Amino acid sequence: MENITQAIQGIPLNHYILLSAIIFAIGVMGVLIRRNAIVIFMSVELMLNAVNLLLTAFSAYRGDAAGQVFVFFIMALAAAEVAVGLAIIVMVYRNTSSVDINVLNKLKW
């Protein structure tokens, strides 16, 4: 375990932050630009995991395991969320024969 921690600390913290920021930005752009509900869903996961990455990096640098435990909880929660989200998308597809979010514009004034 010592080695892993050292290996992590071998790379400067700024790089982790930058990487996380880039992944998060890609996720945001994906959500904003794509119209396919599944792709948007994946982009959301990307944003989530960018945050997870940052949490583990900080946790390793501070030598505090609490951050990594927290990440496990987030992953468990994300799994549940994915199950619900995919189920919704399946239902949308069954009703509209499409996963294009622009079709879902019935709820308005």
Add this chain to the structure above:
Amino acid sequence: MINLVYLVPVFPLIGFLINGLGRNVWSKTLVSWIGSLAILLSFGLSLGIFFELQAATQKSFLVPIFDWISVGSLHIPFSFLVDPLSAIMLLIVTGIGFLIHVYSSGYMHEDAGFAKFFAYLNLFIFFMLLLVLGSNYVVMFIGWEGVGLCSYLLIGFWFTNGNYASAAKKAFVINRIGDLGFLLGVFLIYSTFGSVEFAQVFPQAALMAPGNATLALITILLFIGATGKSAQLPLFTWLPDAMAGPTPVSALIHAATMVTAGIYMITRSNILFTLAPFTTEIIAVVGLATAIVAALIALTQNDIKKVLAYSTVSQLGYMFLGLGVGAYTGAFFHVITHAFFKALLFLGAGSVIHAMHHEQDMRSMGGLRQKLPITFLTMLTGTIAISGLPPFSGFFSKDEILAHAYEHSPILWAIGVAGAMLTAFYMFRMLFLTFFGTFRGTKDQEKHLHESPASMTIPLVVLAILSIVGGFIGVPEVLGGHHWLAQFLSPVLAYTNAVAGETIPLDHATEYLLMCISVGAALISIAVAYVIYISRKAVPAADTEERSFLSNLSYHKFYIDELYSAIITRPLDIISQFFFKVVDKLGIDGLVNGIGTSAKEASKTLRLIQTGNVGFYIFMMVLGIVALLIYGFYHI
């Protein structure tokens, strides 16, 4: 007997409750018996009280009923005061009240609201008795307001007629102006003397200096109250309109009892007024002005009840003239005799109206003498009495007032005699137009002319006898009398007599001369009326004909109603229209509705943002987060 005085108002109250609650149950006969019997019992008790009081050496009995208000230093018991003044008022109210109840059982017999009418009459008697019996100003005020209420209910008795209903409202509103004055006067009495009990106020007041400013203010406020209730200038316009009520009501409330409440109140508070010479001057002038103005209006009226109404206002003016010149006994004497002959005249007019099937215009009458002999004779008695011919009752009382006015100032006396001339003229004009000449109504009316039933003629006869002999309770010494009334009332006027001292009576020669002049003046008026309405057979012009300027002025009541409506009602209407249309409708409603409308309009625009496009929502969410981030960077 005096300890039972509380029963006197209780009987009418019971009568009111029985008739009021069972108005749809009892038969008309039962209703009239209950109503009349209640008053008769009260009258019997009042007679007992009167004779007991006359025999007793003590002349003032305080009969406590219960403690009513007791808060801090304010202590108002509900108690009755029996003294010569209230004893005589009891007799007038219950005695004439009883006769009018009997009369009503005949007059109102065809009316659907028969039981309601008797219930109201009994309630009126109850409140009137409270008014005259109360031993303090607050109990008096309850009665004062109560009679006003009953007056309103009875003027508007035939309320389905819009004019009658508004006459009732008018009477109520104008009375309210006066009542406010009375109420303020009572407040001022309490703050000045620390009590509203007569027995505590008057001794304290007697110690004050004449011309005291507080006393002047109190008396002016009380006098304003009296002008409202007793129909004096400038508040008299309600009384002629009050003739909308059934005729017995006019006789009982608007001639004999309620309208004399103001005179009763001032006589009761005589010491306050004696010590306020400024107020008494005002009272004398207002009374005289009212007497003359009302008499002038009465000259040209064609409605038989309107003539009597203005005559009542005019006679009340004489009573106030008497109060103003310090002739409390004379004024109260006139209250008594006026109650007799004016009730008689009104009931007689009611009998005529009954025979004519509710025709009140004298232009359609005439020659009723043969058809209605009892009514004619009794009304002739009343007319002679009010004109002031000896030895009928009106002569003694009016003469006493005029004699005191002469002592005060010969000018007041001269104007008073002129008013008496007018009185004699318009009363005989009414009599001649109604009972003499030829019948001017329709054939149908002529066929149905009939003398009224006994229930109506008996009260007329009784009142006619009273009108003849009523004056003998106050025969002045110059005519060899003892003036029993003055002696009987002297305990009530004790403070005033002590302050004013013994007035030097006029020498007999002057007094004879004054009497001769006033009687002569009345006789001349009667002769003039005879020439115009019998010898020349003049009939008042129809409404469509042109009138001379003066006659027009009198016929239209000096345009006083129009004047009031122009200077008071109209501006009030305009102001309330302004408040209604501008302040309320535009201002307040505008503000409230404006807030509602703006919220509605704003949301109508804003809801268009909700497009239903998920991508747009997410974009907006991101924009929001970015904005928050930027905000966070600059503010942490």
